[in-house]
Amino acid sequence: EAGVAQSPRYKIIEKRQSVAFWCNPISGHATLYWYQQILGQGPKLLIQFQNNGVVDDSQLPKDRFSAERLKGVDSTLKIQPAKLEDSAVYLCASSLESGRREHYEQYFGPGTRLTVT
Amino acid sequence: SQQGEEDPQALSIQEGENATMNCSYKTSINNLQWYRQNSGRGLVHLILIRSNEREKHSGRLRVTLDTSKKSSSLLITASRAADTASYFCATDWVSGYSTLTFGKGTMLLVSP
Numbered sequence: 495e496a497g498v499a500q501s502p503r504y505k506i507i508e509k510r511q512s513v514a515f516w517c518n519p520i521s522g523h524a525t526l527y528w529y530q531q532i533l534g535q536g537p538k539l540l541i542q543f544q545n546n547g548v549v550d551d552s553q554l555p556k557d558r559f560s561a562e563r564l565k566g567v568d569s570t571l572k573i574q575p576a577k578l579e580d581s582a583v584y585l586c587a588s589s590l591e592s593g594r595r596e597h598y599e600q601y602f603g604p605g606t607r608l609t610v611t
Numbered sequence: 612s613q614q615g616e617e618d619p620q621a622l623s624i625q626e627g628e629n630a631t632m633n634c635s636y637k638t639s640i641n642n643l644q645w646y647r648q649n650s651g652r653g654l655v656h657l658i659l660i661r662s663n664e665r666e667k668h669s670g671r672l673r674v675t676l677d678t679s680k681k682s683s684s685l686l687i688t689a690s691r692a693a694d695t696a697s698y699f700c701a702t703d704w705v706s707g708y709s710t711l712t713f714g715k716g717t718m719l720l721v722s723p
Contacts, residue, residue: 537654599644
């Protein structure tokens with residue numbers, strides 16, 4: 495079974511530039527997550543999709559971050575404009591189903607390491 | 612703020628020894644999960660324990676949950692060098708929908 499795919503693996507940009515990350519979840523997984531992981535910390539949820547609808551984006555800095563999940567499959571996370579504090583690893587995860595107060599394990603992609611200079 | 616807090620922040624042991632990590636959280640939960648992260652395999656789910664369970668085993672892993680104390684522990688028995696990684700607890704806490712909140716993690720170093 496293919497895992498969660500992410501690209502690019504690494505990205506270096508200057509502050510105020512824009513960047514986009516792509517994620518392809520495991521086939522059949524209804525729920526897709528984007529996390530931000532700053533060095534030395536645990537992953538922080540940015541946005542959660544159930545199929546192509548947003549379930550939770552309360553921690554997404556909406557003035558600069560945006561995300562979409564086309565046709566309930568692939569997803570793109572964009573940052574525009576980037577700030578120095580956005581330097582982190584951006585992880586995409588998917589799970590079979592999330593709902594009814596039950597939560598299935600999440601499968602994570604390899605992440606994209608973003609450096610903003 | 613992050614829901615779970617792992618303790619200790621770092622742990623160094625020899626191969627063959629047991630490793631115990633603890634997680635404390637603040638609000639009521641539906642379940643608690645443990646994940647491992649290393650450079651080779653990324654972030655991987657280890658075990659899930661539901662709020663009505665007290666103990667769960669998976670291979671060399673043993674997880675306990677005490678909802679009255681809002682705490683969980685992860686025990687790795689007979690540790691191996693390959694167990695070297697960061698370990699995170701993640702809580703699925705009661706809200707309108709299901710979502711996970713990760714702690715800061717415990718960094719485990721197992722020396723040969």
